[in-house]
Amino acid sequence: MPFTPTYHDRNIKNLAQLGDHTKIQAVKWYKYLIENKIDVLIYETIRTREMQREYLQQGASQTMESFHIVGQALDFVPVKAQETSWNSYRDSKIKKAISYAKSLGFEWGGDWKDFVDQPHLQYKYKGYGTDTFKTKGDKIILSDTKKTSTSTSKKPTYSLPTGVYKKGDKGNGVKQIQAALNKLNFNCGTPDGIWGAKTEDAFRRFQSVYCNPVDGIYGTKTRSAMLKQLNK
Ligand SMILES: [Zn+2]
Known part of the structure; x- marks a missing residue:
């Protein structure tokens, strides 16, 4: 049985909203997670300015220059036994996932000194706000993973x-x-x-x-x- 993340559909939906180049890297990362049976929920990617303003007011973010606004960041939480597990960022599998993300060019919020943000991965590309949005949001094909209940080939x-x-x-x-x-x-x-x-x-x-x-x-x-x- 191929591994399917608990929140796969939601993950794909959120990944699909990323900027084109960030999306390519994020999908590579996600495929790696599947291959290595690492379960996470990607609970947020793109944010509107209004949302960002609210996060700022709540203290959940410290900047209006968030990479989320420009589609160059994602937030994830480890999933254990099908439940989100906010204390599991130090688990060996998650550490492995984070190292791989860094090798793809992502910066991890857990490395930040003044505002540690463990769920956060951002992709700089050519700088802040440089990514494009040419690919259709829903065009994510995980070609080398067998999955989805909607796939016609797997219909009973x-x-x-x-x-x-x-x-x-x-x-x-x-x-x-x-x-x-x-x-x-x-x-x-x-x-x-x-x-x-x-x-x-x-x-x-x-x-x-x-x-x-x-x-x-x-x-x-x-x-x-x-x-x-x-x-x-
Ligand atoms: Zn974030």
Whole structure:
């Protein structure tokens, strides 16, 4: 099983908002984290000036020249047992992650003397505010990591029996039909391989939406209608 960070979707969403060059480096870093099974939450990247002003007032930041405003910084927190862990920046794995970030050209806020900011990584590129925003925000492809529930290649495949089935029938074929009905939100309870009243009800509800006639008989027509919905 390839490793998927707990907050993967949120991480990708946040990474996608970075400036073009910062994004390239940040994605390299993120891939390294995945390869090494280092779990983090990237909880913030870009900030508006208004947000920055608020952070400044709260003392969470000390400058209006934040690299976040220009899309050249990210904030992350280690994740342990699927929970954020703010005391884990000294863990060996996180230290390794930080060293790698530095090798990619990031400056780490944990190294700062007067205002230690452990979640913070910033990428200077050609200086403050020099990054561009030409790439579309959502174009992040982690090509060498197998992942995402949305990926079509990883969709579970449903097998459906080819014969004819109806109320009173039993067996594995019925079980497959039941699993499919549940998957399609025509709930028939736990698949038990027995076509009883619950299955009959769910099956006819499915037919009433997707088939004609509604005859309570599973055959080639209903089978293909089900497969069509399952593979959507
Ligand atoms: Zn920061």
